[in-house]
Amino acid sequence: MKMQIDPLVIADLPEVERIEALSFPTPWPVSAYEAELLENQLARYIAVRADGELVGFAGIWLMVDEAHVSTIAVDPRFRGRGVGTRLLLGLLDLARAGGAAVATLDVRPTNHDAIRLYDRAGFKEVGRRVRYYEDTGEDALIMTTGPLDAKQQAEYESILRNASGEQSEGAQ
Numbered sequence: 001m002k003m004q005i006d007p008l009v010i011a012d013l014p015e016v017e018r019i020e021a022l023s024f025p026t027p028w029p030v031s032a033y034e035a036e037l038l039e040n041q042l043a044r045y046i047a048v049r050a051d052g053e054l055v056g057f058a059g060i061w062l063m064v065d066e067a068h069v070s071t072i073a074v075d076p077r078f079r080g081r082g083v084g085t086r087l088l089l090g091l092l093d094l095a096r097a098g099g100a101a102v103a104t105l106d107v108r109p110t111n112h113d114a115i116r117l118y119d120r121a122g123f124k125e126v127g128r129r130v131r132y133y134e135d136t137g138e139d140a141l142i143m144t145t146g147p148l149d150a151k152q153q154a155e156y157e158s159i160l161r162n163a164s165g166e167q168s169e170g171a172q
């Protein structure tokens with residue numbers, strides 16, 4: 001599968017809405033994405049496209065020295081092919097380019113697919129927000145990378161980059 005990574009744009013929002021509905025128990029409305037893309041100066045959103053079709057998207061908020069992953073989602077038909085990995089690596093590049101020292105995120109403890117991805121990218125659990133998700137009453141796990149400019153972090157990303165590059169070239 002030939003993947004391309006570039007900025008998410010307003011014209012993508014109908015597809016974003018579809019993927020959101022398939023990906024999250026409480027999807028963000030399109031209006032939230034409009035505000036993110038048009039008004040939130042701290043936000044950066046990226047897309048992965050396969051043959052021109054939007055197959056995943058992700059965002060990050062650049063808050064001085066901390067970059068916080070706001071969302072990441074892949075069309076269920078395209079999961080398990082390295083799209084989520086590409087998106088997360090893209091966000092970490094943006095975080096570093098934006099001057100962030102570390103990246104953080106919140107995740108549901110039951111979201112094992114996402115936690116495995118974050119774990120491979122060097123995120124570690126550092127705490128919990130109790131009953132953070134109103135829809136299920138679940139806690140949020142707070143995960144953070146070590147310093148983004150550290151050798152250890154470069155190693156995590158290099159392993160992922162090699163794995164996702166090799167696999168996507170081999171896949172049809």
Ligand SMILES: CC(C)(COP(=O)(O)OP(=O)(O)OC[C@H]1O[C@@H](n2cnc3c(N)ncnc32)[C@H](O)[C@@H]1OP(=O)(O)O)[C@@H](O)C(=O)NCCC(=O)NCCS
Pocket residue numbers: 023024071072073074075078079080081082083084085086106107108111113114116117164167168171
């Ligand atoms: C979490 C999520 C973004 C991961 O996306 P993804 O595209 O499936 O991620 P990847 O394909 O990079 O990695 C998933 C698995 O596929 C494997 N993989 C990656 N590239 C592969 C390839 N080319 N061929 C085969 N397997 C591959 C990975 O090793 C990984 O394996 P594991 O789950 O056994 O550890 C996706 O499951 C999703 O959208 N979930 C719903 C939304 C969500 O929960 N977002 C997170 C909120 S905090």
